[in-house]
Amino acid sequence: MTADNSNSDASPAMKAAVIGLGSMGFGMARSLLRAGFSVAGVDVSADAVARFVASGGRAATTPADAAEGAGTVIAVVVNAAQTEAVLFGENGCAATMQPGSVFVSSATMAPDVARRLAARLEAMGPHYLDAPMSGGAARAEEGKLTMLASGSAAAFEAARPALAAMTATLYELGDEPGQGAAFKMVNQLLAGVHIAAASEAMAFAARQNLDLQKVYDVITASAGNSWMFENRMPHVLAGDYSPKSSVSIFTKDLGIVLDMARSANFPVPLASSALQMFLMTAAAGMAGDDDSSVARVYAQLARLKLPGDVV
């Protein structure tokens, strides 16, 4: 609304809106700008919007405003409720999106919610691409995210130029919204179990008086390794629990897995145990800390010292 450093005369195909300019959305918006898109951005944080304008973006005040004239609208918010508000809440973008434009939903959510949001939007004319992502802020900034996407051929076609600007790997996982979400939930089940298991194993090793750096070296070269063990346990070794990804992400995502499983009458005892460990960690006051904090709960229970403990 205020500044406009971008080409507002661009065709809809090269006009995008990014709703949510947090660490992920900001990088995605900048990747779009670098690829030549005219990009409108909106965020609750005025600071984030100001930084975005300084990068060459256009500030918008509402999702509806941001989506005006945009061929691709990308929601980079935290969960299903925020995605629904962005679409259909007060000043939601569904009201201003044109038929033929596409809404790209990146939040992790249950497949049935993705299907419901998609059906409601598509009945109004625009397309819906279910496109949860993986990769952190650095990948977002580089335009090298991975997206697990599903939707109609028309939704993919409309979104393709923007997806090309934001991703290094695009999985096309089906022709209906909800399939991308389901793949993401399978990944989150494993990721959550592996963080909890890594934490359990490291604390168990500490209980056995093993050298934890040696444990890391042996495990990462052995059959017990996981992507999460290798990525998260350095935080434990450094005693650094500043959030790269927080405990609250996994209380949310494993909660969705447990809800999906229960409604399908499907038992997931491993995911259930992992969720309980994340809930214990949140209950102990660490919901906003790094997800490797699960290791601290085991250590506190057993009165073990981990690296960095100042007791």
Added chain:
Amino acid sequence: MTADNSNSDASPAMKAAVIGLGSMGFGMARSLLRAGFSVAGVDVSADAVARFVASGGRAATTPADAAEGAGTVIAVVVNAAQTEAVLFGENGCAATMQPGSVFVSSATMAPDVARRLAARLEAMGPHYLDAPMSGGAARAEEGKLTMLASGSAAAFEAARPALAAMTATLYELGDEPGQGAAFKMVNQLLAGVHIAAASEAMAFAARQNLDLQKVYDVITASAGNSWMFENRMPHVLAGDYSPKSSVSIFTKDLGIVLDMARSANFPVPLASSALQMFLMTAAAGMAGDDDSSVARVYAQLARLKLPGDVV
């Protein structure tokens, strides 16, 4: 006793005994032969012994006989009870091992059992190296195993030529027996949880009607990956549950983890859930099948079809 194709005049340092000529022990014995050792082997299977003799080894009838004059005695048996019998049972090798020779124990067992066996043997003169291993039969045959070893400097020194013949990676994890065993149990905790989690995730994906080959492709490229997911889930995709490594290994090893944790008043909820899933799999008649059979239990419970099912 019968055939002797090897150099029986070799010095003790270049004489080895291998007790247990199964898929692992056979490969290890052949690696020793290739490195110029004179090797005596013993096994309950006459066929295994005959194949060993055909490879240039000497057949022995008992552990005591095999260990006669050997500088290094390697036990490649299944568990602590068999290791104890090999050492101290009828015709056990402790009776014939000379002071200065070394017993290399490769079975996965609880650290306190390793310490007890070591103390008893070392009181008689020989050294004890606690050296559980990782890597399958192919690695054993190539002399490229990984060993997680601990013991006195004298034990390492005595065993070093044989270890060099059998391993690609030798971790030296401490100067007391039991430490190698503890590292191995940390690895087994993770390996067992990861197999159960991989099985849970694949069956959950099937319940969500996802294409399982795509699930494999996405997960192995994502943060939800583990060494075990990548290694075991191809068995599920192929519907091939012939045992590469059987369910019974993990009912045993996770059982040891749970015993260790309980005796240390240490909670391991993830390992506990995983053990229950392996026990369900064994209870359903699959104890001798491939450990990826855990996926079949989830599928059977939920009446899902996995690849290869003929229902």
